[in-house]
Amino acid sequence: xxxxxYFGKSLTGESRSGALEAxxxxxxxxxxxxxGCILVSAVSDEEVASKNKFNFSIPFLNKxxxxxxxxxxxxxxxxxxxxxxLPKSLSILAGQSKSKKLRRALLKISQEIIEGxxxxxxxxxxxxxxxxxxxxxxxxxxxSGTMEESLKVLTTQxxxxxxxxxxxxxxxxxxAFILATMFLIGILMLVVVVPRLSETFVELGITLPLxxxxxxxxxxxxxxxxxxxxxxxxGLVFLTRFLMxxxxxxxxxxxxxxxxxxxxxxxxxxxxAYTVRTLSSLxxxxxxxxxxxxxxxxxLTNVFYKEAILEVAEQVKKGFKLSRALKxxxxxxxxxxxxxxxxxxxTGETAGVxxxxxxxxxxxxxxxxxxxxxxxxxxxxxxIGAIVGFFAISIIQPIYSMMSAIK
Numbered sequence: 475x476x477x478x479x480y481f482g483k484s485l486t487g488e489s490r491s492g493a494l495e496a497x498x499x500x501x502x503x504x505x506x507x508x509x510g511c512i513l514v515s516a517v518s519d520e521e522v523a524s525k526n527k528f529n530f531s532i533p534f535l536n537k538x539x540x541x542x543x544x545x546x547x548x549x550x551x552x553x554x555x556x557x558x559x560l561p562k563s564l565s566i567l568a569g570q571s572k573s574k575k576l577r578r579a580l581l582k583i584s585q586e587i588i589e590g591x592x593x594x595x596x597x598x599x600x601x602x603x604x605x606x607x608x609x610x611x612x613x614x615x616x617x618s619g620t621m622e623e624s625l626k627v628l629t630t631q632x633x634x635x636x637x638x639x640x641x642x643x644x645x646x647x648x649x650a651f652i653l654a655t656m657f658l659i660g661i662l663m664l665v666v667v668v669p670r671l672s673e674t675f676v677e678l679g680i681t682l683p684l685x686x687x688x689x690x691x692x693x694x695x696x697x698x699x700x701x702x703x704x705x706x707x708x709g710l711v712f713l714t715r716f717l718m719x720x721x722x723x724x725x726x727x728x729x730x731x732x733x734x735x736x737x738x739x740x741x742x743x744x745x746x747a748y749t750v751r752t753l754s755s756l757x758x759x760x761x762x763x764x765x766x767x768x769x770x771x772x773x774l775t776n777v778f779y780k781e782a783i784l785e786v787a788e789q790v791k792k793g794f795k796l797s798r799a800l801k802x803x804x805x806x807x808x809x810x811x812x813x814x815x816x817x818x819x820x821t822g823e824t825a826g827v828x829x830x831x832x833x834x835x836x837x838x839x840x841x842x843x844x845x846x847x848x849x850x851x852x853x854x855x856x857x858i859g860a861i862v863g864f865f866a867i868s869i870i871q872p873i874y875s876m877m878s879a880i881k
Contacts, residue, residue: 476518478502482511538576538603540639544632546576547608561587579603592616606772607631607752614759624759625872631755634832638747638839642740645843649850656858662863665700668693673871685868721777728776732806740842744777746811746834754828764791764831778806795819810834 477495483487496502499742546567553563561584568580583596594613598605608628615624629768675682682690696703717723731741756766767787774780782803789799797816800807811831818827 478516478518482506482513483538484511501712528625538573540632540636542576543604543608544636546571546580547625547629547632551622551629552620554625560584560593575604587634606769607756610756610761610765611759614761618654618760627755627759632753634639634751634836635748638744638836641742641840641843647848649854652854654860656861660861661696661703664689664693667699669697671869682872683868686872687863689865725777728778731776732778733803736846740839740846741776742806742808742839743835743842745776746807747832747839748774748809749779749783750811750828750835751832754825754832757828758825763796782806796824 476498478499492500493525494505496505499513499516499518502516531537538669548569549570550563552850553566558566564580564584564587568577568584571580578766579600583593586596587593592613594609594616597609597612603731608735611624611628611631614619615621620622668690672694675686675690692761703758718727731737749770752770753766756769761769764787767783767790771780771787774783784798786796786799790796795816800812800815804812814827814831815824818824821827
């Protein structure tokens with residue numbers, strides 16, 4: 475069933491917002507009516523996806539950067555502490571935002587709050603900008619009167635996420651630079667150097683070995699149809715993006731990340747860190763454990779972890795302990811996660827234990843990314859050596875044969 479983000483009013487006039495699964499909007503209105511709430515507006519995940527389905531903008535440029543949302547939460551907390559009203563705070567922050575999409579959303583939300591809509595209810599209307607975690611933390615702050623504390627927890631959560639992503643990106647900059655440089659040099663040699671050598675070989679009438687003929691053929695083709703290179707590169711980018719947007723493509727990529735020896739450990743540590751950090755933040759904010767698990771599942775990008783946490787939520791709903799519900803997933807979650815959750819349940823300090831566990835896994839991810847660059851560097855050297863050797867042998871071999879014939 476589709477999932478709807480909704481905004482409604484109770485019979486007493488109180489605002490209510492959230493997310494529910496229903497067959498359609500009529501069914502959603504019926505469910506809410508039974509709970510004493512009148513549906514005002516609703517948007518399904520499918521409707522949001524369909525709006526973005528044919529968005530062929532350059533990848534990642536149309537998204538609101540995580541850093542922008544961190545600055546929003548951090549500055550909004552300061553303004554709330556200073557006693558500035560929400561509509562005015564959001565208008566001020568909209569003027570400071572570098573993202574046009576976020577700026578437009580903040581101005582619209584500010585207007586909706588003036589018209590009587592709740593802050594969290596307005597946020598739910600922008601699922602492509604504000605995650606369910608963001609919306610839920612704001613909703614808790616509104617309902618409990620602890621907006622300042624909720625924003626503090628939310629800021630910390632996003633800062634830790636940003637740090638993890640930054641460490642992984644930093645570890646991949648060097649390998650990516652080397653591969654890109656090697657690719658450009660290879661294309662330059664094929665387009666400029668190889669065609670000139672082929673003319674020399676033709677004039678001398680030398681019988682060329684297979685590898686040399688392959689290189690010369692490729693070089694001559696690219697020299698004539700060089701404009702195909704950027705087209706193919708762009709095609710690969712869009713094809714990868716399209717495949718990653720499908721369930722089959724995402725599952726295949728996520729499965730591969732859990733199978734490749736070097737990447738497997740990093741994937742487990744990274745997803746474990748995201749899971750326990752998000753759970754810790756949500757539980758400490760007072761959100762019920764089942765709802766916390768559902769929100770956590772929405773923040774995970776790996777489909778196998780997402781499905782595991784959703785199934786754990788169903789088991790907890792039936793009365794199982796969190797540690798016991800997670801035990802069948804020891805193949806993707808380290809045993810330490812399950813053991814520490816059990817300790818947290820026994821001591822009644824689940825949020826605190828998960829917070830410390832998150833610190834541990836984040837440190838492990840940091841160490842793993844450092845080791846990853848150390849492992850990749852010699853592998854790149856071997857790859858570059860093999861490619862250079864192949865080129866050298868293919869070009870030198872006919873020249874050597876020619877010199878031997880002269881002797």
